[in-house]
Amino acid sequence: MCYSPSGSHIVTGSDDKTIRIWDAETGAVVGEALKGHTGSVHSVTYSPDGRNIISGSFDTTIRMWDAETGAAVGKPLEGHTEPVWSVAYSPDGQHIISGSDDKTIRMWDAETGATVGNPLEGHSDWVKSVAYSPDGQHIISGSEDNTIRIWDAETGAVVGKPLEGHSDWVRSVAYSPDGQHIISGSDDNTIRIWDAETGTAVGKPLEGHTHWVRSVAYSPDGQHIISGSDDKTIRTWDAETGAVVGKPLEGHTGRVVSVAYSPDGQRIVSGLDDHTIRVWDAYQRVSIQHPSSSNPMQPHFYALPDGDGWVHDSEGRLLYWVPPDCRIGLHSRALLTIPPTSRTRSVSLDFKDFAYGTFWGQIFNSTQP
Numbered sequence: 001m002c003y004s005p006s007g008s009h010i011v012t013g014s015d016d017k018t019i020r021i022w023d024a025e026t027g028a029v030v031g032e033a034l035k036g037h038t039g040s041v042h043s044v045t046y047s048p049d050g051r052n053i054i055s056g057s058f059d060t061t062i063r064m065w066d067a068e069t070g071a072a073v074g075k076p077l078e079g080h081t082e083p084v085w086s087v088a089y090s091p092d093g094q095h096i097i098s099g100s101d102d103k104t105i106r107m108w109d110a111e112t113g114a115t116v117g118n119p120l121e122g123h124s125d126w127v128k129s130v131a132y133s134p135d136g137q138h139i140i141s142g143s144e145d146n147t148i149r150i151w152d153a154e155t156g157a158v159v160g161k162p163l164e165g166h167s168d169w170v171r172s173v174a175y176s177p178d179g180q181h182i183i184s185g186s187d188d189n190t191i192r193i194w195d196a197e198t199g200t201a202v203g204k205p206l207e208g209h210t211h212w213v214r215s216v217a218y219s220p221d222g223q224h225i226i227s228g229s230d231d232k233t234i235r236t237w238d239a240e241t242g243a244v245v246g247k248p249l250e251g252h253t254g255r256v257v258s259v260a261y262s263p264d265g266q267r268i269v270s271g272l273d274d275h276t277i278r279v280w281d282a283y284q285r286v287s288i289q290h291p292s293s294s295n296p297m298q299p300h301f302y303a304l305p306d307g308d309g310w311v312h313d314s315e316g317r318l319l320y321w322v323p324p325d326c327r328i329g330l331h332s333r334a335l336l337t338i339p340p341t342s343r344t345r346s347v348s349l350d351f352k353d354f355a356y357g358t359f360w361g362q363i364f365n366s367t368q369p
Contacts, residue, residue: 001271004067005050007263011067012277013041019055019065022277024262024269034070036063043086047110048093056084062098062108077113079106086129090153091136099127105141105151120156122149129172133196134179142170148184150199160199165192172215176239177222185213191227193242203242208235215258219282220265228256234270234280246285252278 001012009030010022019034019041039058046053052073053065061076062084082101089096095116096108104119105127125144132139138159139151147162148170168187175182181202182194190205191213211230218225224245225237233248234256254273261268261282268280279288309322 001258001269001277002045002260003262003269004046005048005263009067010269010277010279011044011046011053012258012271013044013055013057014275015040017041017057019044019053021053021067021070024267024279027279031070034065034072036072036076037061039083042084045088047089048091052110054087054089054096056087056098058083060084060100062087062096064110064113074113077108079115079119080104082126085127086131088131090132091134095153097130097132097139099130099141101126103127103143105130105139107153107156117156120151120158122158122162123147125169128170131174133175134177138196140173140175140182142173142184144169146170146186148173148182148194150182150196163194163199163201165201165205166190168212171213174217176218177220181239183216183218183225185216185227187212189213189229191216191225191237193225193239206237206242206244208244208248209233211255214256215260217260219261220263224282226259226261226268228259228270230255232256234259234268236282236285249280249285249287251287 001010003010003024008024010024011019013019017037017039021030023030037055037057037059041055041057043056044053046067051067053067055063060080060083061078063076064073065071066073080098080100080102084098084100086099087096089110094110096110098106103123103125104121106119107116108114109116123141123143123145127141127143129142130139132153137153139153141149146166146168147164149162150159151157152159166184166186166188170184170186172185173182175196180196182196184192189209189211190207192205193202194200195202209227209229209231213227213229215228216225218239223239225239227235232252232255233250235248236245237243238245252272252274256270257273258271259268266282268282270278280286281288309324310318
């Protein structure tokens with residue numbers, strides 16, 4: 001997910017194969033869902049001028065969309081042979097880069113959709129994240145080979161040696177606004193800061209998360225770093241000292257799979273495995289409830305049991321407990337499947353009309369026992 005350059009909208013991509021645009025102030029959905037991908041949408045971003053949106057998908061393609069109308073722009077960009085995990089625009093908006101499970105990074109002409117040069121090869125495993133340097137001269141990539149690589153954006157040549165130090169997959173990478181540093185989030189539960197020129201680690205790893213770090217980002221002023229993790233929290237760090245800033249942002253009922261700052265640095269947006277999007281005040285460190293709704297932004301209300309088998313609503317309240325023998329087959333890619341009578345049959349439960357607690361009267365029918 002990310003904010004539009006103006007900060008007025010938020011765009012999100014989902015495993016439901018759609019892209020949605022939201023009003024950043026009210027939390028309301030803007031227009032219809034953008035449909036066209038045939039697989040999960042792993043990455044979305046706005047063009048620097050805010051006119052277009054690009055998306056990378058499990059269906060191996062990149063698509064471009066008109067940010068105002070939601071219409072597809074041109075044909076899908078095809079060339080990757082495996083799912084696309086990350087897409088990014090160059091700062092001048094002339095090029096697009098993409099990272100894929102085929103272990104390569106590809107560059108595309110943003111106007112024509114044509115491939116630019118040869119694929120960037122060197123990683124020995126899936127490429128999970130790509131980003132441009134602020135000046136557009138370099139590209140960084142994070143991979144499941146546990147390394148970060150720096151590339152010359154003009155020639156495609158590798159710059160220096162791989163950045164090594166993580167002991168597990170690198171899921172997210174980003175440049176600092178001044179281009180002097182690189183941050184990376186990893187399945188080793190840490191965030192690392194690197195000198196962008198020398199490739200050396202800066203200070204010690206940032207430790208505090210108790211599970212995989214899926215997403216990292218710098219604040220627009222470069223003073224802070226945010227991270228989202230499978231431990232269901234968002235943490236803020238001092239970019240200079242590496243110290244934790246305040247308490248973790250808590251309240252999620254699922255993994256935090258994406259985090260981003262608003263362009264003015266006032267807000268943080270997070271995307272969750274519980275199918276909701278939350279907006280936070282970056283300074284007060286509280287979840288913002290939009291005027292149009294008392295709930296986080298959510299196109300549907302689906303739920304997954306936690307590790308103890310409890311199903312929560314979007315506010316974290318307990319709904320019911322799923323016995324162990326009924327949890328067979330539950331995983332993060334299922335909305336909620338509970339085998340009712342056998343291990344080969346299942347049902348999908350949609351809770352958007354579910355009434356519980358003090359709302360029981362909404363479903364009470366005096367004519368029925």
